[in-house]
Amino acid sequence: MQWAFVKRSWAWMLSGVGLGAGGTAAVLLFVHGSFARGMVVGAAFVLVFGGLAVLVMQLTGTAPLGMGAQAEVWTASELRPLRRHGWRMANHLLLRFGDIDHLLVGRHGVLVIETKWSADTWSLDSDRVGKALQQVKRNAHDIRIWRPELRHGSPEVVRPVLFLWGGTRSDVPKPDHVETINGVDVIYGLTAARQWREALIQRSGTPELSDEQVTAVWDAVTTNAHHLDQREQRETAPPSVASIFMLGLGTVFAAILSVLACLYSMEAITPGWARVILFAAFTAVGLLARRWTPTRTIALGWLTGTGFTAVLALAALLTGRA
Numbered sequence: 001m002q003w004a005f006v007k008r009s010w011a012w013m014l015s016g017v018g019l020g021a022g023g024t025a026a027v028l029l030f031v032h033g034s035f036a037r038g039m040v041v042g043a044a045f046v047l048v049f050g051g052l053a054v055l056v057m058q059l060t061g062t063a064p065l066g067m068g069a070q071a072e073v074w075t076a077s078e079l080r081p082l083r084r085h086g087w088r089m090a091n092h093l094l095l096r097f098g099d100i101d102h103l104l105v106g107r108h109g110v111l112v113i114e115t116k117w118s119a120d121t122w123s124l125d126s127d128r129v130g131k132a133l134q135q136v137k138r139n140a141h142d143i144r145i146w147r148p149e150l151r152h153g154s155p156e157v158v159r160p161v162l163f164l165w166g167g168t169r170s171d172v173p174k175p176d177h178v179e180t181i182n183g184v185d186v187i188y189g190l191t192a193a194r195q196w197r198e199a200l201i202q203r204s205g206t207p208e209l210s211d212e213q214v215t216a217v218w219d220a221v222t223t224n225a226h227h228l229d230q231r232e233q234r235e236t237a238p239p240s241v242a243s244i245f246m247l248g249l250g251t252v253f254a255a256i257l258s259v260l261a262c263l264y265s266m267e268a269i270t271p272g273w274a275r276v277i278l279f280a281a282f283t284a285v286g287l288l289a290r291r292w293t294p295t296r297t298i299a300l301g302w303l304t305g306t307g308f309t310a311v312l313a314l315a316a317l318l319t320g321r322a
Contacts (some may be wrong), residue, residue: 019249020048023256027263048252071117071165072101078163078193079104079113085201088218095146095224100139105218107207108200109157110150112140118166122188124179129164133184136160147220149213157208161196164188251301258282258305266313275313282306 024044072091079089079102087106092099102113114136122129140160144150150158162184174189178196187196209217265278283306289299 016249016252017048020044020252020256023253023260027256027259068115068117071163072115074165075102075113075115075163075193078190078197082106082197082200087200088214088221090221093221093224095139095142100143103143103221105214105221107209107211107214108203108205109153109159109208110143110217111159111161112136112143113161113163114139115163115165118164120166122164122166124181124186124188129162129181129186132162132164133160133182133186136162136184137182147217149209149217153208159183159185161185161187163193247297250298254298254301255305255308258286258302259309262306262309262313266309279306279310279313 021044024041027044028041076089076091079087082104083089085106087104090103090105092101093103094100100112101115102111104111104113114132116128116132118128137160140158144153144158160183164186174191176189176191176195178192178199179186179188185196187193262279262282266275269275269278283303286299286303286306289295289302292299
């Protein structure tokens, strides 16, 4: 499984190893002595190959819980632009036996949405898809009987939708259109998701709900919702395999850059107290970057590099190699 993915993505894997090797070579230019050089090479080996191993596990399903949560983020990213067109959106609505992943409320009705992820290619006639269809239809039924505005509406006033993500273990292309199975719109992959969203935006005809009914349903949702999506309206594409991989490389690069910056500064600064201030400043930079969401992961690499260099400097000092 993992090996098949590595064989399909060998170019990305090789570029990661190459970046790690180049960064390690650059760090070694500032390190003297076999002991310190050995520590650098060992740490680089663990950092690069460990990071690649974690990436492969995430993308091939060894960490299904984490990817399941990430799949819900991808679905929310595709739904969020609909708010510009009059739809209201909630995530994780708690009703009866379980939670509803996503809910859209608008003049054209209520969409009850379930998200599923799998590392294997989805087969639309599989038992797993069948169970997911039953789940989302049950959730749609719960929503319909929950509110009188929906109980007495047309059959189309509440519609179940199933989003399927994943399939990284296979290079079989995903469908580029929406499938309707037993009254459920099944959306597999990014292309179908974008097509479904555009069709929803262009939808015409007589609205299923009046403005007053939409407000009444939404007020009930806000009262019962576990968590509402209140982030600013923006269109954020779900991260691709390439973007996840580049984020990993950026984190590794930040760690290497931090090590280089620390070592270069240590070459120019000799007093011990000044070096302590130096490491404190580099740590502060990393902690500040951790407070900003786009750089949070990369900042972790920076802090790792700073901490590694501090340990290296301390070890060299204690062994008389400073």
